[in-house]
Amino acid sequence: MGAPIGIAGAGLSGLVAATRLHEAGHGVVVWETRNRVGGRTWSPPLGPDSLQLDLGAAWHWTEHTRVHDLAEQLGIERIRQHEPGIALYEPRAEQPVQHFPWPDTPPPSWRLEGGTQTLAQHLAAALPSDAVKLNHRVTQVQQTDAGVQVHVDGPNGAAVATARRLIVAVPPRLVAHTIRFDPALPDSLASAQRNTPTWMAASGKAVATFADAFWHQQGIDGRVVSHAGPVAHWHDAVASDGRAALAGFLHPTGLQTLATEGKAALHKAIRTQLAHCFGSDAPAPTAIATSSWRTDPATTPPDADPLYVEHPPTPPSVITRPHWNGHLLWASAETATEHPGYLDGAIEAGERTAQQVFEASPKAASTR
Incomplete structure (x- = not known):
């Protein structure tokens, strides 16, 4: 099968993308900084x-049909x-x-x-047993002719993995402070990441x-x-x-x-x-x-105060489309074009990036 498709972040966006790709026959590996899946969906027993x-995250509303459909697909009951x-x-x-x-x-x-974390838990459980790697933080991404090299810090130290493509399913503002890209990202993309508020941070x-x-x-x-x-x-x-x-x-x-x-x-x-x-x-x-x-350092960089907004803004288009000849893609709820920041937006972003992988070709336009 060759190198897998890498995904940084085992929140809802990343796991939706991983699930859709796995269902289509692609090998996937998901690196997650935390010791659990779910990202900003966290439902511990009490x-x-x-x-x-x-x-x-807790609630969804009538217009959030993706949450309704995914919960129904996974057999999770909804409570009015x-x-x-x-x-x-x-x-x-x-x-x-x-x-x-x-x-x-x-x-x-x-x-x-x-709780909403059950969405991520169900999705992760249906992936191959070695697909989701907890306590693994992506620190650097390098472009190669065939895809990307991903530098990861894990329990056994630093390692480098090869991936055909990488989906970054981490809040853009956190990415701007914690992941280094080689070559450097275009100024428009780097600026969009720094200035995109992390919802509820x-x-x-x-x-x-x-x-x-x-x-x-x-x-x-x-x-x-x-x-x-x-x-x-x-x-x-x-x-x-x-x-x-x-x-x-x-x-x-x-x-x-x-x-x-x-x-x-x-x-x-x-x-x-x-x-x-x-x-x-x-x-x-x-x-x-x-x-x-x-x-929470897996949500908000320790050296950067969160940007406060009353409602999640519509993302700039530069963080909704692929880069590096289609080898670098962006998910997370903040990159959703519908209901950004919400659970429904997280699902939309994961599905969008999976579709972008399906549509990608070696001739995809580069934004370097």
Whole structure:
């Protein structure tokens, strides 16, 4: 079969590309910096019932048909987000919590049973057993007449691998800071990478498990809007079998507590907030977990603050098309032309690069 097609990154984009290529008969190898697959989809088990909760990407909406189709293909159940009911508003930590009706018909959204990381886990499990190499970081890529040479740091030290093509399924801004290219990439591409925000890189999340969903019994939908923190928005995260949890996005004060005082202090502050919002007599959480993509070196370069944006921007065309005579291609959710930054965009980007490989020929135009 010859040299495989290499893929840097075992997030959703990279594994979708690997799956499509493998299904078409191509050999693939996927190098992943982390000790797990999934990238910014991360759903570790939590609490006495080992409920898998999303500490990264969680929701998809009606227009995200690729997520729906992939979940259906993989046999993963979708959970309609619980919304209607009474929501809570926490203006200040020292002020009473206010109750207000949450709309009966918000735009429908869904979570995945077992968390969104299950998409990546299912895809990786269907690849050849040696295809996905965890704890392997791509550091340098060199163009050759026949493809690329990929320099990788792994558990056994540095190594060089030969690939027919390389799909870079890593956030472009992270690539700009962590992977060296020989020859150097065109200025337009290098600039686009540096200036493409990594979606959700400035955010963090919190999840908490409970013995039961006591808020449902109180007519509360689990939604909390807080200006006090440490969590700015709580959402219902109850599993289809009734295992109870809340999930939320960290307030800037929560991120600051995490950065300066650590997880123990943040978790203590979360318990205090939950007691303030739901009442001191409400059941305490059985477990708490938190995450911050800002401090994750596999998402955000340690020496570069994340670029904050309210919505993922449409990517510049230079990072959606192949380079180096078709031997170097770009994936990751940020490069999607539809729904960039979202789960659906990650799938679109992986499928697009696989299609570009199928269409590539030795006469493909070079952008060197």
